[in-house]
Amino acid sequence: MVRKEFDIVIVGSGAGGGTVAKELSALCRDGVRIAVLECGPRLREEEYTGREVEMADRLYFDGGGVLTRDRSVTLAFGRAYGGSTVVYTGTSLTLPRRTFERWDVAGLDYDDLERRSRKYCVENNVHLLPPDRINDNNRLFAEGCRRLGYRVEQFPVNVKGCEGSGLCNLGCPNGAKMGTHRVQLPEAERNGVTVVTNCTVDRIENRTIRASVTEESVGHPSAWAPGEYSVSAKAIVVAAGAVNTPAVLLRSGMGRALPALGRYFTCHPALILVARHARPIAGYFGHPKSYYCDEFAEAEGFLLETCMYFPFTTAKSLAGFGEEPRALLSAMDHLQMILVLALDPARPENRVMIDREGRPVVDYSLTEDVRRSLVKSMRTSARIFFAGGAERVHAPAGRKFFIESTEADRIDELIPFDGFRTGKVSVSSAHLMGGCRMGARSADSVTDAWGRVHGTRGLFVADASLFPRSAEINPYITIMALADRVAEGVRADLPHLTH
Ligand SMILES: Cc1cc2nc3c(=O)[nH]c(=O)nc-3n(C[C@H](O)[C@H](O)[C@H](O)COP(=O)(O)OP(=O)(O)OC[C@H]3O[C@@H](n4cnc5c(N)ncnc54)[C@H](O)[C@@H]3O)c2cc1C
Ligand code: SF4
Structure with a gap:
């Protein structure tokens, strides 16, 4: 020693x-x-x-890939x-x-x-990026929010000499x-x-x-x-x-x-949501995160932000296997993405413990209110995607893998509250x-x-x-x-x- x-x-x-x-x-x-x-x-x-x-x-x-105790x-x-x-x-x-x-x-x-x-x-x-540095993935989110009358703000970011490689x-x-x-x-x-x-x-x-x-x-x-x-x-x-x-x-x-x-x-439980456009978006070039929408923070308990993730992280955020996820992932350059953050309550039951070897174990459960917020956030995001021109949207709690733009008037019915099942919907968190x-x-x-x-x-x-x-x-x-x-x-x- x-x-x-x-x-x-x-x-x-x-x-x-x-x-x-x-x-x-x-x-x-x-x-x-x-x-x-x-x-x-x-x-x-x-x-x-x-x-x-x-x-x-x-x-x-x-x-x-650290998981909470219940693996949710x-x-x-x-x-x-x-x-x-x-x-x-x-x-x-x-x-x-x-x-x-x-x-x-x-x-x-x-x-x-x-x-x-x-x-x-x-x-x-920290500063705002100039308009010519905002990529299509971000622009479409802002346009979709504005068309729906939702408040949308630009994120200040802390970069110097950013080359827009999207790898933050x-x-x-x-x-x-x-x-x-x-x-x-x-x-x-x-x-x-x-x-x-x-x-x-x-x-x-x-x-x-x-x-x-x-x-x-x-x-x-x-x-x-x-x-x-x-x-x-x-x-x-x-x-x-x-x-x-x-x-x-x-x-x-x-x-x-x-x-x-x-x-x-608490951890702001998050969803990565994905929609496909008919034309290329190439959202993986440029700074990934330029806008957020806090319109629903007080009443519904969630924030929406732009994001762009890499193939493995995107794949793990999809609910399902087989042809449909494959079709979505093979069109990475056509994808628009939104990150949802649920504003979870601070509860004494949600806690860090240690196991017998002294390793941390995070005992955390999503409350019913948080689950409902996450479903509402999927519905709102689907509306924003369609308002920005997306042709199909994937909602992990949806009744089917894709919701088509022709079904945009049935969003609430197609993304039901009981569609949110632990293990089916991939929830992540980066704000611990x-x-x-x-x-x-x-x-x-x-x-x-x-x-x-x-x-x-x-x-x-x-x-x-x-x-x-x-x-x-x-x-x-x-x-x-x-x-x-x-x-x-x-x-x-x-x-x-x-x-
Ligand atoms: C992918 C990702 C994206 C994010 N994006 C944003 C963003 O855009 N804006 C924003 O505001 N926040 C963002 N965050 C959150 C933000 O980065 C964190 O909230 C913040 O860095 C946490 O600060 P901290 O000091 O609590 O912990 P950390 O920054 O995580 O630092 C803790 C340090 O302690 C070290 N450590 C742990 N255990 C030990 C030990 N036993 N002995 C010695 N060292 C130890 C760790 O290695 C680590 O370096 C993001 C987080 C992630 C993961
Ligand atoms: S987009 Fe992110 S990773 Fe790429 S240069 Fe800018 S700060 Fe760095």
Whole structure:
């Protein structure tokens, strides 16, 4: 066992961990020793190949196929230097005030969160793409929404030098997406922070971290040699994401004192919906995500966004086998796609647990309300597809594989509520939130509004697990804003902490 000592150790290098590392890195000038321990690899530029299955294996936990306990939802989250920001699409929204009010966290102020969010919009080069960079897949969605009178907005995105290769979710091969691996982590390293990749944290006991470094088949070698490590620190910031942060704390034996630990997990259960046009769309060229429609968020509980996925992911989103899916997939260049996000409630029953070996298990069920929202979202999407000129639409809960444009007046009948069956409809999720929710009391929350874990001095959380309920929009900017606050709290507490 190799022993190491730092002043501050950050676990995880994604939206939360990368932000904390950069924010605290100025302290290195005063001799403060800071390390980031990240279990994923740091890929070399030439290892971003854009090949779907290869990149999924390199950049995601379990190749992007982590399943919930009942196997009804697939969870996608990144495992790399930069975490999920390496594979995110980079759409950059700030938390709506109405959502913030539902969060109702004592000591958290909306104006403060918004100010910090704006700071990261500037730092990550967030802007609207000009009209000539919007591809047909996106344009048709906006046109369809407008024809139906639905509110549609353009997404700000955080790219610099985007070449429109459409590969964002496989790691940008052009270095154009401004994730923490491009912005915050390099700055932190320049300022003196040590980033240790291929380093998995097992548990934390008395401000000492047990971790192991392994050799990976891809990426740069880790800063530390393979082996077991015991790392002590005055302050430990856990930012391993909404599945792994609760798991690390549960493995560390904190579940008894913190009954809310792991609970209130939400994930915006998502559907990838597909329609075929008579003419080529070639939606896989260009930035994949330019518009969203939140017309139905309040009343029906779902958001619609544009998207464009790769052959394997698209195939897994279809309900059925045989000739019809084959016909659809062989016309990839004619496909239009919509991503649905259900705005799921935060329930104590939906939670991250650990199994006997200490591995995370996500016990999550889709409520009846969420299932109904997802069916309504399929009906609404079908209307948008047809209003944009699609000739046939596939709805996974539909009575038949294709709904033809001539049947557009029978959409509600052809997509019935009882057509949504677990196992038939492929539900996925990329916005994992909650599990260490902020709040005033240890009875129903895990940290205070500055990410300090209740009852444990020097231990902080700084990632999406802090969310008390879902974000109801794409979350990464809000995660960075919260992590910025946590960094401020660490700076304030550090002079009073000892090893
Ligand atoms: C495909 C995809 C597309 C997305 N698109 C968008 C988008 O367009 N806009 C948006 O706002 N959001 C998007 N998101 C969501 C966004 O990326 C995440 O919400 C955000 O990155 C989560 O930040 P985090 O810090 O909580 O976790 P992460 O960014 O996932 O970082 C956690 C890090 O901790 C590491 N880690 C985990 N366990 C351990 C351990 N035991 N020891 C050491 N390290 C560990 C992981 O490897 C990872 O690097 C997308 C997500 C995905 C997967
Ligand atoms: S679309 Fe732009 S940001 Fe996305 S992978 Fe291609 S170049 Fe990178």
